[in-house]
Amino acid sequence: MAPRANWKGFLRLSLVTCPVALYPATSDTEKVSFNQINRKTGHRIKYLKVDAETGDEVTSEDIVKGYKVDTDTYIEVTKDELDDIALDSTHTIEIDEFVPKTDIDNRYLIRPYYLVPDGKVGHDAFAVIRETIRSMDKVAIGRVVLTNREHIIALEPLETGLMGTLLRYPYEVRSEKDYFDDIQDVKLTKDMLDLAKHIVEKKSGAFEPELFEDHYETALIDLINKKRSGVPIAAKAAPKTGGNVINLMDALKKSIANEKDAAPAAGVAKETVKGKKPKKRVEGQREMLLPISGKGGKDAAARAAAPKEASKETSKETSKRADKPARAPARTKKAG
Numbered sequence: 001m002a003p004r005a006n007w008k009g010f011l012r013l014s015l016v017t018c019p020v021a022l023y024p025a026t027s028d029t030e031k032v033s034f035n036q037i038n039r040k041t042g043h044r045i046k047y048l049k050v051d052a053e054t055g056d057e058v059t060s061e062d063i064v065k066g067y068k069v070d071t072d073t074y075i076e077v078t079k080d081e082l083d084d085i086a087l088d089s090t091h092t093i094e095i096d097e098f099v100p101k102t103d104i105d106n107r108y109l110i111r112p113y114y115l116v117p118d119g120k121v122g123h124d125a126f127a128v129i130r131e132t133i134r135s136m137d138k139v140a141i142g143r144v145v146l147t148n149r150e151h152i153i154a155l156e157p158l159e160t161g162l163m164g165t166l167l168r169y170p171y172e173v174r175s176e177k178d179y180f181d182d183i184q185d186v187k188l189t190k191d192m193l194d195l196a197k198h199i200v201e202k203k204s205g206a207f208e209p210e211l212f213e214d215h216y217e218t219a220l221i222d223l224i225n226k227k228r229s230g231v232p233i234a235a236k237a238a239p240k241t242g243g244n245v246i247n248l249m250d251a252l253k254k255s256i257a258n259e260k261d262a263a264p265a266a267g268v269a270k271e272t273v274k275g276k277k278p279k280k281r282v283e284g285q286r287e288m289l290l291p292i293s294g295k296g297g298k299d300a301a302a303r304a305a306a307p308k309e310a311s312k313e314t315s316k317e318t319s320k321r322a323d324k325p326a327r328a329p330a331r332t333k334k335a336g
């Protein structure tokens with residue numbers, strides 16, 4: 001099932017307009033998440049909205065937004081007042097300009113979205129806008145309102161659709177000068193740079209995200225599976241440290257020696273990974289015994305427990321048969 005659109009409206013380039021839908025291009029729902037529970041009862045912790053001074057619970061209809069101007073002093077802003085200042089771009093992505101992609105500083109990038117035609121109409125207008133951007137080899141800059149805030153969005157062709165990347169405003173990006181001014185100006189020798197370049201060349205390759213592994217996520221899944229299966233959890237040994245690096249040149253030479261020793265094993269491992277045909281990814285699929293929140297709930301838990309129950313029944317039947325004398329195998333009548 002396709003995810004729900006975060007936003008629906010219109011994409012406009014001058015007088016060319018088409019209905020579009022905006023979908024998130026990334027997701028964190030696949031990651032393991034935890035709930036807070038009461039250790040004594042095993043029940044989930046519930047949070048209440050209470051008055052900071054009286055401690056009394058406050059109902060939703062009595063909660064309003066407030067801007068803090070001083071200690072215990074707030075300016076109350078109502079929903080109607082916020083609706084009155086809603087922008088025209090709430091339902092339209094208006095393309096304002098086209099810029100080279102290289103002009104966009106990476107610090108301004110927030111998150112990517114997929115932009116697709118919404119419904120059966122407007123595909124021709126969508127294609128005109130998409131191919132115009134593609135032919136000019138530039139990025140279209142527009143505005144979109146998400147969660148009541150206006151965002152700058154950069155649009156670029158991605159196969160048959162458009163990828164929109166939200167951009168930060170200048171006041172959201174900190175100046176590097178506040179952090180880099182204290183960095184010392186170090187003079188490096190040519191030998192040091194040559195050794196470092198050699199290490200980089202040995203580690204150079206193509207960008208293959210399918211080979212990336214989230215080691216912490218894998219360790220979490222393994223931990224949960226072990227705890228559910230009743231496997232004892234052994235304490236992790238303290239990592240060995242190589243000591244402080246005293247001589248930079250010696251460290252570079254040692255790095256090259258280590259790379260040479262590790263190269264054959266790494267090469268075999270990479271060829272093995274490349275040679276394997278990747279499994280088709282199933283949305284929400286996890287290699288876990290424990291069902292993830294929001295992915296099947298009790299039904300998933302029942303399915304996970306079913307093999308264990310089945311094995312118990314099989315063990316009981318096996319015990320019963322063991323108590324009875326073995327019978328001669330029945331003869332099978334040959335066909336025809």
